[in-house]
Amino acid sequence: MSSEKRVERPFFIAEVSSNHQGDLERCLQFIDTAAEIGCDAVKFQLFKIDQLFSPEVLAASEQHRQRRQWELPLAFLPALAERCQQRQLQFACTPFYLAAVEALQPYVDFYKIASYELLWDELLLACAKTGKPLILSTGMATRDEVQHAVDLLKTHTQKLTLLHCISGYPAPVDQCNLAAIQTLRDSCDCPVGWSDHSVSPLVLQRAVHRWGAEVVEFHLDLDAQGDEYAAGHCWLPEQVAPLIRDIHAAFEADGSGVKAPTAVELPDRDWRADPEDGLRPLRHIRHRV
Numbered sequence: 001m002s003s004e005k006r007v008e009r010p011f012f013i014a015e016v017s018s019n020h021q022g023d024l025e026r027c028l029q030f031i032d033t034a035a036e037i038g039c040d041a042v043k044f045q046l047f048k049i050d051q052l053f054s055p056e057v058l059a060a061s062e063q064h065r066q067r068r069q070w071e072l073p074l075a076f077l078p079a080l081a082e083r084c085q086q087r088q089l090q091f092a093c094t095p096f097y098l099a100a101v102e103a104l105q106p107y108v109d110f111y112k113i114a115s116y117e118l119l120w121d122e123l124l125l126a127c128a129k130t131g132k133p134l135i136l137s138t139g140m141a142t143r144d145e146v147q148h149a150v151d152l153l154k155t156h157t158q159k160l161t162l163l164h165c166i167s168g169y170p171a172p173v174d175q176c177n178l179a180a181i182q183t184l185r186d187s188c189d190c191p192v193g194w195s196d197h198s199v200s201p202l203v204l205q206r207a208v209h210r211w212g213a214e215v216v217e218f219h220l221d222l223d224a225q226g227d228e229y230a231a232g233h234c235w236l237p238e239q240v241a242p243l244i245r246d247i248h249a250a251f252e253a254d255g256s257g258v259k260a261p262t263a264v265e266l267p268d269r270d271w272r273a274d275p276e277d278g279l280r281p282l283r284h285i286r287h288r289v
Helices: 026-035 057-060 063-069 074-086 098-104 122-127 144-151 180-188 201-209 235-251 265-273 283-288
Strands: 010-015 040-044 090-095 110-113 134-137 162-165 192-196 215-220
Touching: 010 026, 026 040, 026 074, 026 215, 026 235, 040 074, 057 063, 063 098, 074 090, 074 098, 090 098, 090 122, 098 122, 110 122, 122 134, 122 144, 134 144, 134 215, 144 162, 144 180, 162 180, 162 215, 180 192, 192 201, 201 215, 201 235, 215 235
Parallel strands: 010 040, 010 215, 040 090, 090 110, 110 134, 134 162, 162 192, 192 215
Antiparallel strands: none
């Protein structure tokens, strides 16, 4: 029987997305909440609507024009990075336009590249050339598209993690295809995790404990009042906190892997059947019972 690679507990990223409402205090509350529920990092998004959608889409769609209110002000970045440092969280952000890569560089611990930008080689290269770690989501992509992005990024960095992702909001459990985590790991030779849109505890547990997801990203809202909460792909703190706690606790059961008596077993070792007569306890302690 082949030995299996031991998996460390996953790195949890709370994705604020557009639930911040352009309010700095609410952004800081997201960071505090992420720390309190056991996350390792918190992630925001940096976009400008005029550089996210084509002029034709913005001219035709009021719905897309209204997303201007979802923009994260650049002026927030120093305060967000500082609060993350205070709360011992890594600070990450997704750049959606080229100048955003440079704007984020002084502040972020790593860049997250969104699934929708996976085909944009120029953005991928701009992130890779910063030298910072990268996480790339792979929603909607074919294996060949992912491989192209990975090959391109690896020309400038080896600090790359992939996230298997289903870009449905929410993602049905029966379409999560978690086995693709291993497919990406085998074909791309880099760490692979899960970016969740299912809001299913069973999916997160399965991603970690069966498929060895090394990173788990999930969308967080504070109070069901965020702009994206109604779509159905965001977790509330009281939903995800016990799940993170349970996943962390489950890894405590792994131990060292050395087959030897543990502390709780030591008192019973002498009460095993003696090899000479098959009776308990071992002969050398019978006179002391």
